[in-house]
Amino acid sequence: MDTATFRRELEAWLDANTQELTPPYEGAGTMDEQLAHYSHVKRALYDADFGRYGWPESVNGLGGSPLLRAIVGEEINLRGLADPSPWTMIEVLAPTVIDFARPEIAASLVPPFIRGDEMWCQGFSEPDAGSDLASISCRADKTDGGWVVSGQKIWTSFIQYAQRCVLLVRTGEPGSAHRGITALLVDVDSPGVSYSPIETMHGRHDFAEVHYDEVFVPDERLIGEEDGGWQVAMDILPYERSTTFWHRGALLHRRFSDLVAQMAASGDRSDTAAKALGQAFQSLVAFRCRSRDTQHRLAGGQQLGVETSIDKILITSAELELFEAARDLLGGVVEFDDDLDAAMWRTDYLYSKAAPIYGGTAEIQRNIVARRLLDLGPES
Amino acid sequence: MSELIEADDLALLATGFEAAMAEAPAPGEADQALFDLGWAELLDAASSQGSATAFSALGKTNSAACLLDDVVAQALGTAVSPDTCVVFPSPHQATAPAQRRGDTVVIDGLVSARLERANTAALAVENGDGAVATAVDAALLHVTAAKGVDPGHAYRRLSVEIAADALTPLATSGTWEAAVAAAHSALAHQLLGGARWMLAEARQHAIDRVQFGRAVASFQAIRHKLAESLVLIEGAESVAQGCLHDPDPLLAALAKSLAGQAALTTATHAQQVLAGIGFTAEHQFHRWMKRTLVIDTLFGSASSLPIEIGNRLLSQDSAPRLIQL
Numbered sequence: 001m002d003t004a005t006f007r008r009e010l011e012a013w014l015d016a017n018t019q020e021l022t023p024p025y026e027g028a029g030t031m032d033e034q035l036a037h038y039s040h041v042k043r044a045l046y047d048a049d050f051g052r053y054g055w056p057e058s059v060n061g062l063g064g065s066p067l068l069r070a071i072v073g074e075e076i077n078l079r080g081l082a083d084p085s086p087w088t089m090i091e092v093l094a095p096t097v098i099d100f101a102r103p104e105i106a107a108s109l110v111p112p113f114i115r116g117d118e119m120w121c122q123g124f125s126e127p128d129a130g131s132d133l134a135s136i137s138c139r140a141d142k143t144d145g146g147w148v149v150s151g152q153k154i155w156t157s158f159i160q161y162a163q164r165c166v167l168l169v170r171t172g173e174p175g176s177a178h179r180g181i182t183a184l185l186v187d188v189d190s191p192g193v194s195y196s197p198i199e200t201m202h203g204r205h206d207f208a209e210v211h212y213d214e215v216f217v218p219d220e221r222l223i224g225e226e227d228g229g230w231q232v233a234m235d236i237l238p239y240e241r242s243t244t245f246w247h248r249g250a251l252l253h254r255r256f257s258d259l260v261a262q263m264a265a266s267g268d269r270s271d272t273a274a275k276a277l278g279q280a281f282q283s284l285v286a287f288r289c290r291s292r293d294t295q296h297r298l299a300g301g302q303q304l305g306v307e308t309s310i311d312k313i314l315i316t317s318a319e320l321e322l323f324e325a326a327r328d329l330l331g332g333v334v335e336f337d338d339d340l341d342a343a344m345w346r347t348d349y350l351y352s353k354a355a356p357i358y359g360g361t362a363e364i365q366r367n368i369v370a371r372r373l374l375d376l377g378p379e380s
Numbered sequence: 381m382s383e384l385i386e387a388d389d390l391a392l393l394a395t396g397f398e399a400a401m402a403e404a405p406a407p408g409e410a411d412q413a414l415f416d417l418g419w420a421e422l423l424d425a426a427s428s429q430g431s432a433t434a435f436s437a438l439g440k441t442n443s444a445a446c447l448l449d450d451v452v453a454q455a456l457g458t459a460v461s462p463d464t465c466v467v468f469p470s471p472h473q474a475t476a477p478a479q480r481r482g483d484t485v486v487i488d489g490l491v492s493a494r495l496e497r498a499n500t501a502a503l504a505v506e507n508g509d510g511a512v513a514t515a516v517d518a519a520l521l522h523v524t525a526a527k528g529v530d531p532g533h534a535y536r537r538l539s540v541e542i543a544a545d546a547l548t549p550l551a552t553s554g555t556w557e558a559a560v561a562a563a564h565s566a567l568a569h570q571l572l573g574g575a576r577w578m579l580a581e582a583r584q585h586a587i588d589r590v591q592f593g594r595a596v597a598s599f600q601a602i603r604h605k606l607a608e609s610l611v612l613i614e615g616a617e618s619v620a621q622g623c624l625h626d627p628d629p630l631l632a633a634l635a636k637s638l639a640g641q642a643a644l645t646t647a648t649h650a651q652q653v654l655a656g657i658g659f660t661a662e663h664q665f666h667r668w669m670k671r672t673l674v675i676d677t678l679f680g681s682a683s684s685l686p687i688e689i690g691n692r693l694l695s696q697d698s699a700p701r702l703i704q705l
Binding site: 074271274283284290310363369374378 | 583586587594595597598603610611614619638685690691693695697698699701702705
């Protein structure tokens with residue numbers, strides 16, 4: 001199906017089902033409410049087929065370009081029908097699991113994930129392996145019919161709602177860096193998995209510290225090759241930087257439009273206000289145009305790589321600028337007010353501070369641009 | 381605005397333009413060389429692609445060729461010829477450069493060196509309910525000689541009052557808004573061409589220059605300045621490329637503003653990386669840096685355009701998505 005027809009049909013369906021799809025809670029809602037509604041929206045999309053386009057038939061999808069998935073998330077986020085964060089996990093993890101897991105595992109486990117019946121999480125970072133991901137130490141040792149995993153992970157988002165976790169473990173010698181890493185698909189309810197949520201500064205329990213104490217993972221849950229986990233992790237990167245960014249960009253666009261509407265209603269037509277809005281908008285548009293090029297390269301079958309660090313820096317800058325503009329222009333709303341609207345601005349403002357940290361810090365991205373795109377040679 | 385020209389042909393054109401610009405340093409010669417290469421026919425057949433190619437080459441070579449006259453004339457729907465020039469808006473503005481006051485027309489704007497050879501000037505006059513295109517005898521437009529920051533460049537101020545009956549209204553197919561959009565898009569490509577040249581110079585210097593026993597390119601402070609420049613250039617480039625498929629005036633204004641921001645930031649970072657030599661007249665850097673200052677002011681700058689864009693959004697109460705997948 002071509003993208004324009006798909007978008008038209010999707011918009012018509014969303015218009016017809018707005019009431020059914022609108023969150024039942026006011027404001028941002030609690031995490032429980034958000035996740036429950038997110039699953040509800042995903043299931044409705046799946047059952048109406050829109051949520052099945054862009055996924056291969058091997059996982060019960062209806063095929064078609066990944067652009068269709070980008071469009072679904074964009075329309076949902078523009079209308080504010082579901083929070084994009086849990087959705088991120090699908091776009092980040094499912095394509096790689098489809099590519100690297102055993103076909104029968106992908107065929108049985110991925111459909112409930114993309115239908116929103118299940119939540120998955122991503123166990124990559126560790127207390128001593130943040131930006132330096134290749135230094136992870138959570139171990140997996142071979143045993144009869146599988147592996148035994150022991151170690152600690154951190155920043156594992158949504159594990160309290162998750163059934164499965166894509167986990168990176170050390171299978172080589174301790175100093176084997178990216179060569180001795182393996183990816184496993186672990187059931188979160190396996191004996192030996194325990195977690196304690198970490199409260200963020202915007203008052204949520206988005207992520208957790210997770211302990212793996214002699215957790216058994218069967219052979220068939222290997223993703224890719226033994227000691228081939230780095231390749232799996234690198235395969236994830238382009239997905240994290242394409243569809244997911246497009247979805248988040250749509251959320252930022254909606255919040256920017258909210259800000260424009262509030263400023264228009266306030267009657268403030270000062271040059272200061274106009275300039276702050278104009279600058280925030282141009283950063284959003286720079287990201288959007290760059291990201292569109294990236295989506296089309298992905299849809300055209302091109303291999304995405306380090307150049308997506310530019311997309312990452314652009315969306316990070318756009319997000320920071322947008323919510324700094326909101327803080328400046330709304331005159332104390334972020335700092336002092338407690339109504340639902342103010343709480344949303346405060347949450348978004350505070351959450352924007354995570355943008356230059358997660359998914360590879362702003363500094364790491366600049367290092368990559370310098371080394372790989374500008375070819376400046378090694379750092380001293 | 382369909383894509384009429386294949387990428388390979390565009391690359392050939394770009395090479396031809398760059399060679400012509402490099403060989404003909406004076407504005408008049410450069411213009412003529414480009415007309416000889418088929419510049420007018422290219423504008424007619426594929427205006428946005430053609431001007432993007434030519435203006436990228438202008439930025440890269442820092443040529444003083446006056447091609448903006450042709451881009452604006454074409455979008456206004458008036459004749460494109462080496463004998464026709466255009467009056468541009470005042471620095472940092474994108475409004476029509478002339479206002480009708482009774483029997484007089486007050487002109488406050490900029491002209492290129494094309495004026496010296498032109499018989500006719502195209503002049504957009506604001507007459508209360510929009511800008512109308514007129515033609516005026518180029519001999520009536522007296523320009524005070526001024527060197528400015530970039531004496532090699534083509535633009536200078538024009539401030540003059542002439543009798544209203546000296547203007548001939550032009551029955552044109554274009555609008556001032558379309559002319560501004562065409563100028564924005566072309567100038568964005570020029571700014572980015574120049575920014576890429578400055579970044580390449582700074583990059584090479586960082587690799588060659590050794591201090592404390594190692595190339596200064598190995599220091600993170602320098603790497604990050606260059607990385608930030610590239611990110612801004614690529615972001616603006618995607619928007620400028622987007623203008624080739626979509627003639628939306630707002631998108632073009634955004635492209636010009638972003639390209640100005642990218643070029644100005646790259647100039648600052650590149651000069652810091654070049655350090656001492658980048659402050660001298662011996663190094664070529666200063667020519668590109670000064671040209672960037674001039675081009676940034678044309679048809680609204682990185683500092684004035686965001687205000688205009690913000691006001692446009694406020695008057696619409698919302699932000700358009702502009703581009704679709």
